Amino acid sequence: MKWTKAKDLMNTDVKTVGAEWPLNRVAEFLLDHEISGAPVVGDDDQLVGVVSTTDLARHNGTAGERLQQEKPPAYYRTEDDYGYSQEDMQSLHTISADGTMAEDVMTPEVYDVSQHTSVQQVAQVMLRGRIHRVFVTEQGEIRGVITAHDMLRVVADL
Numbered sequence: 001m002k003w004t005k006a007k008d009l010m011n012t013d014v015k016t017v018g019a020e021w022p023l024n025r026v027a028e029f030l031l032d033h034e035i036s037g038a039p040v041v042g043d044d045d046q047l048v049g050v051v052s053t054t055d056l057a058r059h060n061g062t063a064g065e066r067l068q069q070e071k072p073p074a075y076y077r078t079e080d081d082y083g084y085s086q087e088d089m090q091s092l093h094t095i096s097a098d099g100t101m102a103e104d105v106m107t108p109e110v111y112d113v114s115q116h117t118s119v120q121q122v123a124q125v126m127l128r129g130r131i132h133r134v135f136v137t138e139q140g141e142i143r144g145v146i147t148a149h150d151m152l153r154v155v156a157d158l
Contacts, residue, residue: 006116008119010144014038014145016142017041019042023059026038036054037050038050040106047112047142050110051106111126115136115144
């Protein structure tokens with residue numbers, strides 16, 4: 001098998017968001033990098049949470065409303081396969097400037113693994129946590145990210 005450990009599968013180009021970034025900056029950042037979520041780091045660059053387009057939509061009051069679109073909701077997509085619907089784009093571009101910061105809407109529970117964690121264990125962490133991404137860390141510093149899309153590559157290669 002091509003991928004046996006987290007280090008074999010992880011993407012090392014991890015884009016981070018500052019904990020004190022205003023939500024409009026976070027939304028713009030996610031759109032510009034065509035990603036559905038990013039780790040949130042504090043002043044000391046330590047991982048403190050994760051923020052996603054779902055968190056932004058929930059804050060913006062659109063969570064629970066059914067969007068009329070032909071494609072699946074954006075949070076089912078990954079960094080490689082991203083296409084926002086018009087409603088998603090409008091929602092992200094109209095995040096209110098109410099002083100809310102990334103740390104106010106982020107998910108503070110972070111799922112991480114070491115670079116030596118087996119791919120099977122990574123999958124178990126993602127399944128148990130019902131998450132779309134897990135971070136590969138070393139002494140609290142982010143070394144990489146593994147997404148659900150990356151895990152599908154493993155399955156497709158079986």
